[in-house]
Amino acid sequence: MQAVIVYDSLTGNTRQAANYLADELYRAGIGSNLFKVSELNEKAVTEADLVVIGSWTDGLLVVGQKPGRHKRFKQLLPQLGGKRCAVYCTFAVNPGKTLEKLTKTVEAHGGQVIGGMTIRRDDLEGGAAELANRIVTAV
């Protein structure tokens, strides 16, 4: 099984979570290709069995949260053609409805969201391990 992990990251946390997730998925027998959303290889998406989409939380800490650079993210994300997808967002204090909003975006691009997780930035490794567990259970 092959996965693509596509993420946007401003200060590196969401990228780091993607790296941890790739390590965990590898242990479970799932290989991953990682891409920034701005450098995504659409062929890799077409060939993947699973697409994981990661974003960071942008807002006023406890209100108005949404995926970071959401408009740009929506423009850059390709059509996902019924692919199985998982979503995650990293956050500092409170992710609000960021994950739900990211899920809607992925579904609007044709992705079938099978699960997701909010990952607190002070435990990226633990969060990524839990997300990998959820993904492995769901696929």
Ligand SMILES: Cc1cc2nc3c(=O)[nH]c(=O)nc-3n(C[C@H](O)[C@H](O)[C@H](O)COP(=O)(O)O)c2cc1C
């Ligand atoms: C402009 C800006 C707004 C943010 N707003 C929130 C917020 O509303 N709630 C929250 O929990 N974290 C918020 N954060 C924290 C980030 O979501 C968190 O640090 C995240 O892990 C950053 O991911 P990155 O390092 O991949 O860019 C904000 C960060 C920035 C830079």
